[in-house]
Amino acid sequence: MKRVNFKIILVVGLAFFAAGAVFMKSTNNERTLRVAFPVKLKAAAYEPTNINLDHEYIFLENVFSPLVEISKDGSIESGVAEKMDWTGDELKLTIRKTLKTASGKQITPDDVVFSLKRLLVLSGNTHGNFKDIVCPGVNLKTVEDDCPGIRKDHHSVYLNAKGRKSFLMPMLGAIDFAVIPRSSVDPKTLKIVDFSETSGPYWLEKENESGEATLKLNPYHYFASKDIAETIVLVPTDTTKPESSLKDLEEGRVDHLTTVDASKADKIIRFAQKHPDFESHVTMKIRSLFIVFTERGRKELSSDERRYIGDKMKTVFSSIYAEIPGFEQRAEFFPSLGEGGLTQAQREKLESMRELKKAEPKKHFKIGIIKRTGYEEWANPIAAALPQADCYKETNVPDFKKYDKPDDVPHAWIASTDTGFMEDISLISYSLNAGLLGLSKEQRSKWLADYMATDDKGSRINKLKELHYQALAEPAIVPLIASPYAALARKPWKIELSDLYANNQLWRITLR
CATH class of the missing domain: 3.40.190.10 (Periplasmic binding protein-like II)
Structure with a gap:
């Protein structure tokens, strides 16, 4: 029998152990x-004023910072602005003198004003209605144009909230309102071209x-x-x-x-x-899975047909997720115990509507499915339960897309998004802009302007509950499953x- 040299094995083993220890130590020192x-996207694909999907938000919130930060418990903390002070309707934001880009360039009030005006010029943010607060009736065409509600001095930026103080700071915590160094943006197109210079x-x-x-x-x-x-x-x-x-x-x-x-x-x-x-x-169970009927769907499918489709979808998704811990059926879009949840009277009215007539669709209709993996996990049981449904894999929220032909627009789409327990103007604005709450595009801006003009929180919450109820009653949206992230x-x-x-x-x- 060949003799094994245990000394060599021991020495080699110790060498590998030492190398491994050095590697682990190096990795920890580098803190990688x-x-x-x-997704596989280049940084150039990300734009704070046009956030449609969750991965976009997560990339952007790690390379840019907003004027204020939202803490883990939902309270407002200092961000790019180290101090926030109200004088009447005007918010004074004192900009940190110590905040710089990685190359050492200071983030200044000029960068902040540039970023806010850039947002207004591009006018595409999905998490707020900033224009109606600071520049009502003014359409900025360039970042050099004047906005009466935005001004600055050497150390601070001043925003006039026009009486809507309760919304402004929470809105500024969304990454749509990221502070973008002016030097990182193309001056003509306003496109971010340098992601190495960030806030x-x-x-x-x-x-x-x-x-x-x-x-x-x-x-x-x-x-x-x-x-x-x-x-x-x-x-x-x-x-x-x-x-x-x-x-x-x-x-x-x-x-x-x-x-x-x-x-x-x-x-x-x-x-x-x-x-x-x-x-x-x-x-917490803030992830809501739902089917939403687009404007086309609400026009071409009757309420009886939409109720029929909604019931079938509830059955399908209840079956898919029946054995999965933490997943449960949901009857409301906003959490029932949250500020946007329905009143008891609204729940009872909604429950009584379950007896209303339902009609099986006579024609085929399109359903877009927004799902990164396992598309067939949803598409196959939907096809079995609803033979009239022509499912396809959708890549974005339909209201955030441009289609070549009207017939390309789906009648409905299925996806999930986060919903909050507290009044969150960013999430409310996003839900409206994405078409989740049933209003037409023209009606959404009017509703949001009225909502934000309502100073009394109790009255605002009642308006939100009523909008929520109407969207469920039409139905414009049918909640399916609630789960955590x-x-x-x-x-x-x-x-x-x-x-x-x-x-x-x-x-x-x-x-x-």
């Missing part, structure tokens, strides 16, 4: 966090053709610390294969799955339970995200 990301905790160092992007910590940012990642690597996952990101995590290719990962929340939770080297984060991180990374929001601020992933 590899993040599974659900956020991270900046783009490099990206490649495979979709991988490397972000670096901005040492001049107010969130910069030795406890957060110095380097973020966004690693695109294969969204054609369900749970591919979990496999990437298990096999060591990534360290963190975000709240918008394609993996189901229950799979993420079970993974953490089976793998003690990982920890999970689970929000979930995230995973490899230890020693610790997740300190909010359980009230779906946001995934990477500076809230910290080393223990």
Whole structure:
């Protein structure tokens, strides 16, 4: 028998152990966090004034910062503005003198005013109605045009809220209102051309053709610390294969799955339970899955037909998610215990409508499905329950798209989004702009203007509840399933995200 040299094995083993220890130490020193990301997009595709999908918000909230930050519990904190003071209807925002881009350029009041006017010129933000607050009746064509509600001095920016004080600061916390250094924008097109010069905790160092992007910590940012990642690597996952990101995590290719990962929340939770080297984060049940009827659908499908379709959809999705912990049927779009939830009287009226006539559609109709992975998981049972439904994979909210022909517009679409327990003007605005609450495009701006002109919160909430009720009664929207958002991180990374929001601020992933 050949003699084995255990000394050599021991020495080699120790060498590998030492090398591994050095590698682990090096990785920790570099504080690199590899993040599974659900899309392969270059940074140039992201635009704060035109956020349609969740991954866009998450990328942007990590490279840009707003004037105010929203804390984990929903309160307003200092952001790019270190102080916020009201004098009558005017909000004074004192800009941090210490905030700079990664190259050392100071973020100034001029950058702030430029960013706000840029938003008004591009006029595409989906999370607020800023124009009606600061520049009512004024259509800015260039960032040099005057807006009567925006002014600045050497240290501060002043916004006149026109009597709508309760909305302005919460709105400014949305990343639609990101402060963008003027030097990073093309002066003619206003397109962001330099993502290495940003106001956020991270900046783009490099990206490649495979979709991988490397972000670096901005040492001049107010969130910069030795406890957060110095380097973020966004690693695109294969969204054609369900749970591919979990496999990437298990096999060591990534360290963190975000709240918008394609993996189901229950799979993420079970993974953490089976793998003690990982920890999970689970929000409250703020993720709402629904079917929405477009303006075309509300015109071409009768209310009887929409009720029939809604009932079939409830049956289909109840069956799909029946055995999954944390997923439950939902009758309301906003959480029933939240400020936008229906009154008891409205619930009873809605319940009585269940007896109204329903009619099976006589003609075929189009349903767009917005789902990153496992399209067939929804499309096949829908086709079995509704033979008239022509399902296809949709890439964006229909109201945020331009179609070549009217017949290309779907009659309905299915997706999920986050909803909040508290009055959140950003989420309300997004829900309106996305067509979730049943109004026509012309009616939405009027409703929002009236809502924001109502000073008394109780009266505003009643208006929101009534709009919510009408959307369900038509029906313009049929809620299907409520579930939480979930995230995973490899230890020693610790997740300190909010359980009230779906946001995934990477500076809230910290080393223990």
